[in-house]
Amino acid sequence: MTNRTVESVIASSVGKLLRDHFGKGPEAVFVTVAKPFITIYLRNFMAPMEKVLLDKDNDIKVQDTRDVLMEKLLPEINTILSSETGERIDHIYYDWALPNHSGVIFAEMDMETPVNQVDYDYPARATVHQEIDRITREAQKPPHNLKSFMLNTRTLFTRREDILVMIERELIENGFEEELRLAKRRLEKRLLNIDLLETELGQKIEDVFVDWNFDNDTGYMIFILK
Incomplete structure (x- = not known):
C-alpha cells in the first residue's frame, strides 16, 4: 500500500x-x-x-x-x-x-535506521533548536542530542535526550510521574516564544504538544502549523 x-x-x-x-x-x-x-x-x-x-x-x-x-x-x-x-x-x-x-x-x-540518520530538513532548524535548547535549560537542563524533523508542511517534530534533573527522577521513582508530566507540559508550553518561532518558520503555530518517555529520558515536542 x-x-x-x-x-x-x-x-x-x-x-x-x-x-x-x-x-x-x-x-x-x-x-x-x-x-x-x-x-x-x-x-x-x-x-x-x-x-x-x-x-x-x-x-x-x-x-x-x-x-x-x-x-x-x-x-x-x-x-x-x-x-x-x-x-x-x-x-x-x-x-x-x-x-x-x-x-x-x-x-x-522500532526500525534498524537510527533516528540520527533521519533527515527531514527545513530552513529554520537552527533557530528552532536554539529556542528548544533555551526552554529546556530554563525548565530542566541543557538537552543532549536535540533533533527536529519537518515531517510535512504542517508537522514539525522535535526530539531531545537526557533532560531530566535529579528531583524529577526522584518524583518518578516515588510514583508522581503523572503529576510531573502535567506540570512539565504546562511549564514548557508557557516558556516557548511562539512569536519568534512563527517569524522564523513563516507560518502560524496552531497547536503545541509535549510528551516524554521517562524511562529513556527522552522528550518530544510537536508543532502543528497552519
Whole structure:
C-alpha cells in the first residue's frame, strides 16, 4: 500500500476506536507516516461532558479521565499502527490542547535506521533548536542530542535526550510521574516564544504538544502549523 492509503486506514481505524470509547470521535483525523515517525492529529475532539468540565475550569479532571481511557486504548492503537505500517512500534505518546479541542497521538517505529540518520530538513532548524535548547535549560537542563524533523508542511517534530534533573527522577521513582508530566507540559508550553518561532518558520503555530518517555529520558515536542 502507498503511504497515503496507510495513513487513510490508520485515520479511519483510530477515529472509530476513539469514538467507540469516548462517546464522540474527532471531527477530523490527520495522519502522517514519515518513517520512523507517525503522527495522528485530532481536530475538534471533545465529548459533551468534557466540555462541561472545561467550562468549569476542571481541565485537570479531563486530563486524568483521558489518561485512564488512553492507557486502555494504547495496546489497540499499537496493533493498528504496527499492522498497517508493517513495523514494530516502539512506544506511543499523546497530548491534548484542550482549549482548542485538539490532540495528537504519535509514535516511533522500532526500525534498524537510527533516528540520527533521519533527515527531514527545513530552513529554520537552527533557530528552532536554539529556542528548544533555551526552554529546556530554563525548565530542566541543557538537552543532549536535540533533533527536529519537518515531517510535512504542517508537522514539525522535535526530539531531545537526557533532560531530566535529579528531583524529577526522584518524583518518578516515588510514583508522581503523572503529576510531573502535567506540570512539565504546562511549564514548557508557557516558556516557548511562539512569536519568534512563527517569524522564523513563516507560518502560524496552531497547536503545541509535549510528551516524554521517562524511562529513556527522552522528550518530544510537536508543532502543528497552519
